[in-house]
């Protein structure tokens with residue numbers, strides 16, 4: 034009999050509402066013992082999913098909060114067990130006292146992710162859906178949230194389950210063929226199996242390809258801000274972030290080490306890296322900074338080259354133009370538009386497709402940068418949300434399944450023994466089963482659920 038767990042489901046910050054949550058065989062009994070409904074009826078006598086108005090009380094009967102309580106009976110609950118919730122006022126002190134009352138009534142503190150782990154163990158969610166819960170909570174952009182919500186609804190599980198079932202059918206058939214060697218496989222069935230395997234391989238390939246885009250959704254696009262000293266790179270970073278993250282001074286060569294911050298621009302999550310101004314220097318520290326700047330530009334998927342619009346282009350600017358030229362994507366930001374302009378914009382336009390004129394000081398022109406980034410990554414957005422794999426664990430299992438299916442297909446086409454088809458189809462089943470959590474090892478599930486926060 035699993036014990037009853039309790040946790041504060043909302044964060045430890047002051048808010049309008051804070052939720053205490055319970056799950057387990059004793060959840061309803063424990064909840065009922067710390068709650069006095071104003072109707073006079075005990076909480077455990079209410080129907081599932083009703084909101085009941087009353088008082089949360091401590092062990093000695095003192096009132097902790099005036100709140101709403103609700104109970105839900107197994108199995109149609111998030112965890113698949115009996116559950117209860119208290120919707121209290123969002124005071125961390127009240128919630129801590131309420132949680133203490135629940136412990137005193139027999140519940141224990143839930144571990145991180147334990148509610149969702151129970152949902153998984155009770156078959157309410159498969160593993161891809163459980164992972165989607167944490168992706169949804171951690172989502173930093175709307176696109177990432179939409180994708181995770183679709184995974185939670187089962188967009189990946191449904192696709193994978195169909196392939197999983199088809200492979201089980203094929204395995205069952207080849208088991209029979211091996212057991213009864215005289216019964217030859219019909220040509221019609223062979224063609225059908227081939228078609229199924231080809232379709233499965235195609236579907237899995239699409240998921241594998243989506244993983245690269247998934248990484249961008251989760252981790253952000255690596256974006257280097259480069260340019261000559263004093264162009265205003267650090268000022269641009271600060272203006273975009275909305276606070277003074279990097280040191281800004283009129284002294285050229287202020288930034289030495291690279292500074293990285295995440296930020297959403299044009300709906301795209303960027304990992305913005307401010308770098309040292311590129312120039313020839315004898316200063317040992319600055320020299321290393323410049324090397325790092327060039328390295329950051331080389332590794333970046335997006336280079337934002339910053340120019341000082343109030344001055345003419347110099348040889349040092351050419352270094353930045355070169356660094357941007359070798360990047361997959363680049364944008365020229367002509368800064369200091371608040372000052373009289375001396376820069377030859379046509380030269381910038383001949384090197385960059387996207388040019389944007391801003392004043393980092395006045396924070397003007399930044400909307401243009403936002404729309405450039407939005408347009409630049411438009412094509413990278415999936416047509417259908419939920420089509421993107423974001424977990425390395427899932428991608429790895431899908432790749433293994435894909436390799437097995439490809440091998441089963443060639444064994445079938447080239448007329449190898451049925452054993453070969455069977456063993457490949459079975460490895461495919463094993464890999465997809467792992468993906469869905471049907472055959473997954475407990476150390477893998479432990480790792481997945483440990484990423485959760487307490488109360489989820």
Ligand SMILES: Nc1nc2c(ncn2[C@@H]2O[C@H](COP(=O)(O)OP(=O)(O)OP(=O)(O)O)[C@@H](O)[C@H]2O)c(=O)[nH]1
Nearest residue numbers: 262263264265266267268283286287288310393394
């Ligand atoms: N007038 C004006 N001054 C700016 C603007 N942006 C930056 N500055 C000034 O330019 C100087 C250099 O700015 P930084 O942001 O430190 O330039 P940087 O490119 O990071 O310089 P390094 O770190 O030395 O490579 C500072 O004095 C800023 O106040 C702007 O839009 N308008």
Ligand SMILES: [Mg+2]
Nearest residue numbers: 266267287288
């Ligand atoms: Mg700087």
